[in-house]
Amino acid sequence: MPTVALVVGSLRKDSINKKLARALEKTGADLFSFTTVAIDALPLFNQDLEEKLPEPVLRMKEAVAAADAVLIVTPEYNRSIPGVLKNALDWGSRPMGEGVWAGKPVALAGASGGSVGTAVAQSHLRSVVTFLGMKLSAQPELYFTDRPELIAPDGTVTDEKTKGYLRRYLE
Numbered sequence: 001m002p003t004v005a006l007v008v009g010s011l012r013k014d015s016i017n018k019k020l021a022r023a024l025e026k027t028g029a030d031l032f033s034f035t036t037v038a039i040d041a042l043p044l045f046n047q048d049l050e051e052k053l054p055e056p057v058l059r060m061k062e063a064v065a066a067a068d069a070v071l072i073v074t075p076e077y078n079r080s081i082p083g084v085l086k087n088a089l090d091w092g093s094r095p096m097g098e099g100v101w102a103g104k105p106v107a108l109a110g111a112s113g114g115s116v117g118t119a120v121a122q123s124h125l126r127s128v129v130t131f132l133g134m135k136l137s138a139q140p141e142l143y144f145t146d147r148p149e150l151i152a153p154d155g156t157v158t159d160e161k162t163k164g165y166l167r168r169y170l171e
Contacts, residue, residue, distance in 0.1 A: 004032045005067035009074030009085030011040050016146040020111040021073040022155025027163060028170040034071075037063045039088040050095040057091045061100045064092055069105040070134070076112060076121035086128070093132055102133030109142035109169070116143045142169045 006025060010017045025034040041056040043049065053061075064070060074085055093099040106129050110118025122141070129136055150162045157163040 001031075001033045002068040003066065004028075004034050005037045005064045005070045006034045007037045007039060007064075007070060007072045007085070007088065009039075009072065009082045009088075011084055015075070016111040016113070017073045017075050019146070019151050019153070019155065020109065020144050021071075023151045023157050024071065024073070024109065024166055024170060026155045027157055027166045031170055032069075035063055035067060037088075039084055042084075042087055042091055045087055045090040045094070047094070060088060061092055064100040064104070067104070069107070070101075071107050071109065072125065072129075073109045073111070074118060074121055074125060075110060076118045079120045080124045081121045081128070085125075089128055089132065099132065101129070104134050105137065106134040107137040107142075109144065111144040111146045113146055115145050117145075118143055140169055142166075 006021055008015070008018050008021045012018070021036075028034070037060055038056070039060060042060060043054055043056070072085070074081055077083070089101070092101050108122045108125055108129075110122055112118050122143070126136060150157065150159045152158055157166060
C-alpha cells in the first residue's frame with residue numbers, strides 16, 4: 001500500500017484543515033497508508049543550522065523521504081500559504097542537494113468557511129512545489145467548504161455526498 005506523507009499547514013488545534021486531513025485519511029485508509037508529518041516544532045529556517053540539522057527537521061525530512069507521495073492540506077493566510085508551511089518546505093529543500101521534495105508526487109487540498117477560500121494559497125503553493133521539483137497532481141483540485149455537519153471531530157465524514165467527493169479526490 002503506498003505511503004502518503006500528510007502535511008497540514010495549520011497549527012491551530014481545532015483547525016478545519018486538520019479536520020479535512022483526518023477525513024481524507026479515514027476516507028482513503030484502504031487506498032493509502034498515511035503518515036502525519038509534524039511541522040509545528042520546526043525552527044525558523046536558518047542556513048546557519050544546516051551544519052547540524054535540528055532534530056525536528058531531521059524527523060520531518062525522514063518522514064517525507066520514506067513516503068511514496070505527499071498530500072498538503074493548507075489554509076489560506078492573507079492570500080497565500082501560511083508561514084509555517086513555507087518554513088517546512090524550505091527546510092525540506094535544504095541543505096542544497098539534500099532535499100526530500102524533488103521527484104515526490106504531491107497533491108494539494110484546503111478547507112475554508114468560504115467556497116474557494118484556499119484557491120489563491122493553492123495557486124501559490126503550486127508555484128513553490130513545482131520549483132522544488134515535486135510531481136504535482138494538477139487534477140482534481142480540492143477546495144473544501146467546511147460546514148460543521150459534514151465531518152465529525154474525529155474525521156469521520158457524516159455526509160455521504162461529501163464522503164463520495166473526498167473519495168473521488170483520493171482515487
